[in-house]
Amino acid sequence: MHRVKTYSEYLETIEMSNARAARSKTSHYNQKREVIQVTVLRLGHRLVRDTRMSTHAALVSRALGARAIIMCGAEEDDTIDSVRRVNERWGGDFQISHSNSWREAIRDWKGLKVHLTMYGEPIDRAIPKIKQRLKKMKAKEILLIIGAEKVPKEVYSMVDYNVAVGSQPHSEVAALALFLDRIYEGKELQSHDLLPKKSLNVYERRKLMYERLNNINEKTPRTKKNEDAFSLANFWSSVGG
Amino acid sequence: MHRVKTYSEYLETIEMSNARAARSKTSHYNQKREVIQVTVLRLGHRLVRDTRMSTHAALVSRALGARAIIMCGAEEDDTIDSVRRVNERWGGDFQISHSNSWREAIRDWKGLKVHLTMYGEPIDRAIPKIKQRLKKMKAKEILLIIGAEKVPKEVYSMVDYNVAVGSQPHSEVAALALFLDRIYEGKELQSHDLLPKKSLNVYERRKLMYERLNNINEKTPRTKKNEDAFSLANFWSSVGG
Numbered sequence: 001m002h003r004v005k006t007y008s009e010y011l012e013t014i015e016m017s018n019a020r021a022a023r024s025k026t027s028h029y030n031q032k033r034e035v036i037q038v039t040v041l042r043l044g045h046r047l048v049r050d051t052r053m054s055t056h057a058a059l060v061s062r063a064l065g066a067r068a069i070i071m072c073g074a075e076e077d078d079t080i081d082s083v084r085r086v087n088e089r090w091g092g093d094f095q096i097s098h099s100n101s102w103r104e105a106i107r108d109w110k111g112l113k114v115h116l117t118m119y120g121e122p123i124d125r126a127i128p129k130i131k132q133r134l135k136k137m138k139a140k141e142i143l144l145i146i147g148a149e150k151v152p153k154e155v156y157s158m159v160d161y162n163v164a165v166g167s168q169p170h171s172e173v174a175a176l177a178l179f180l181d182r183i184y185e186g187k188e189l190q191s192h193d194l195l196p197k198k199s200l201n202v203y204e205r206r207k208l209m210y211e212r213l214n215n216i217n218e219k220t221p222r223t224k225k226n227e228d229a230f231s232l233a234n235f236w237s238s239v240g241g
Numbered sequence: 242m243h244r245v246k247t248y249s250e251y252l253e254t255i256e257m258s259n260a261r262a263a264r265s266k267t268s269h270y271n272q273k274r275e276v277i278q279v280t281v282l283r284l285g286h287r288l289v290r291d292t293r294m295s296t297h298a299a300l301v302s303r304a305l306g307a308r309a310i311i312m313c314g315a316e317e318d319d320t321i322d323s324v325r326r327v328n329e330r331w332g333g334d335f336q337i338s339h340s341n342s343w344r345e346a347i348r349d350w351k352g353l354k355v356h357l358t359m360y361g362e363p364i365d366r367a368i369p370k371i372k373q374r375l376k377k378m379k380a381k382e383i384l385l386i387i388g389a390e391k392v393p394k395e396v397y398s399m400v401d402y403n404v405a406v407g408s409q410p411h412s413e414v415a416a417l418a419l420f421l422d423r424i425y426e427g428k429e430l431q432s433h434d435l436l437p438k439k440s441l442n443v444y445e446r447r448k449l450m451y452e453r454l455n456n457i458n459e460k461t462p463r464t465k466k467n468e469d470a471f472s473l474a475n476f477w478s479s480v481g482g
Contacts, residue, residue, distance in 0.1 A: 052294060056412035063409035090409055123430060166430045168304035168331055170418075171297035177415035178422055178430075189364060189407045189419075 004080055007070055007099035011108060014039075014067075018139040036140045036183060038066040040176065043102050043155070044073045044148040054079045056173045057146065058096060059086060064180035065188035066144070068095035072102040073148075106158045111141030113159040116175045117151065120162030127182050130161060144179065146172040245321055248311055248340035252349060255280075255308075259380040277381045277424060279307040281417065284343050284396070285314045285389040295320045297414045298387065299337060300327060305421040306429035307385070309336035313343040314389075347399045352382030354400040357416045358392065361403030368423050371402060385420065387413040 005013070014037075040061045042054060054071065058079055061069045071079065075098055083096045099105040106113060112133060120126070134140045145159065156162055165175040180188060246254070255278075281302045283295060295312065299320055302310045312320065316339055324337045340346040347354060353374060361367070375381045386400065397403055406416040421429060 053297070056294070056414060059409075059411040060415040063407050063411035064415070086410060124427070166304050167432075168300075169327060170300040170304035171414055173297060173412055173414045174301040174305070174418035177412075177418050181419055181422070186365070 005095065005097040007097055007105050008108070010039075010068060010070065010095065010097040014141065015110075018141075022138065034140070036134060036142065038142045038144050038180065038183065040066050040069040041099075041102070041105055041143055041145045042069060042071050042073075042148070043145060043151060050148055051076060051078050053148070053173065055082045057176060058083050060173055060177050061180070062086065062092065062094035063188075064177055065184050066094070066180060068097060070105060071096065071098050072100075072105060102152075103154070103158075106143070106145065106155065109141075109143040111137065111139060111143060112161075113143045113145065114161045114163055114179075115145040115151075115155055115159040116165060116172065116179060117147070117156070117162050118164055118167070118169060119156075120164040122167070123163050123165050123179065123182060126161055126163040130163075130183070133160070142183070144176070146176055148172070246336065246338040248338055248346050249349070251280075251309060251311065251336065251338040255382065256351075259382075263379065275381070277375060277383065279383045279385050279421065279424065281307050281310040282340075282343070282346055282384055282386045283310060283312050283314075283389070284386060284392060291389055292317060292319045294389070294414065296323045298417060299324050301414055301418050302421070303327065303333065303335035304429075305418060306425050306432065307335070307421060309338060311346060312337065312339050313341075313346060343393075344395070344399075347384070347386065347396070350382075350384040352378065352380060352384060353402075354384045354386065355402045355404055355420075356386040356392075356396055356400040357406060357413065357420060358388070358397070358403050359405055359408070359410060360397075361405040363408070364404055364406050364420065364423060367402055367404040371404075371424070374401070383424070385417070387417055389413070 038061075040057065042057055044050075054076070055078065058069045059082070062083065069083075080096055083094065087094055112130065114126075114130065130142075134142075145155065147155075163179065165178050279302075281298065283298055285291075295317070296319065299310045300323070303324065310324075321337055324335065328335055353371065355367075355371065371383075375383075386396065388396075404420065406419050
């Protein structure tokens, strides 16, 4: 089992990759530079009580296009293990790392800092401003800060934007999902970047699952009634290709 | 403390309210009939382990425009209490109820049944179909089913739509948020329907909080630098009016 990267090691890797992108003339790296990169910072993780919420936050970050999550607070293996297992089975190189101090983590971040909080600016007003700011930045790196329960007041003034997702108390996991969905304009849901490394083909499995659910197979005649099931089975097998 | 409504009592109340709406000629009820109503069904809640996830699911349902959540599985007071406290402090009449049998709950539902699952149809393809179906229905009632861990196979064939939010494993809370956001076209985040009943004015508190954070008050000169803080403080005070 690998050791988890510390926050400063993580910062080094993204600086290196951004520097490489800046030097590079190839379209691959230039394309990468155009993409908004989100790193999630999870504040105040407490053992046991928060384990499942933290795991959900990590998986949502990964599934909706963020590149990494940094856990502040108690160091804890369950979330790290879950992320590793999902990476292995479902692909991608989403990273998880740990920082002992949220204060240093926010202070040392060089890109844009966005904090999700009920007391912020409504998301529909904030997103256009954030995008405007990112346009002028070479590396489009966002540190997206989400809290557990009480967030220290200091955080509000350390960031560039305090953003409110709705005007009612709900869930940091939901707020995170909606922010990523808005910043990526819904495209993250259509993305198939995260393809599994292992021989196991997830899309094939899905296709089979769908065929079983609908009692269709290759010999079933295509009628109007089962057209939908066919089209869906074909959809999953086409993105799997 | 009030008793929690059973599922069949809940079904009665919505049938009565829909019947009243159908008879009524007043714009208030007709308007209500035009609105898509979502009831969330949470499958397989297990004690302790799921309490916080269930509370988050309930608060997300409430904050993003659903009318109620039905908990299946273990009966449990923490989530119910949380929802009550939030209703009291933050307004609205979001309901929480309990059912002993998910099978009966799904079977007895008269409106549309939608199940959120990784193995479903991609959300961007499903939402237009669902809206098309709802157009033809008198009462636009959706039962939105979300699972905890393993969902019984039977569920897939009992519903009208199996919908996948993204093509990667993440979180039922995030999937719920993104589905509600898509079905309400983002309008739920701008809504201020849920105004607190109590004298405590949340928007005033927010305005003060924002002024304090930005060190502005009524006597501060409006310069370009603090224009944003002013505009935000005014925003919160205007929606509070």
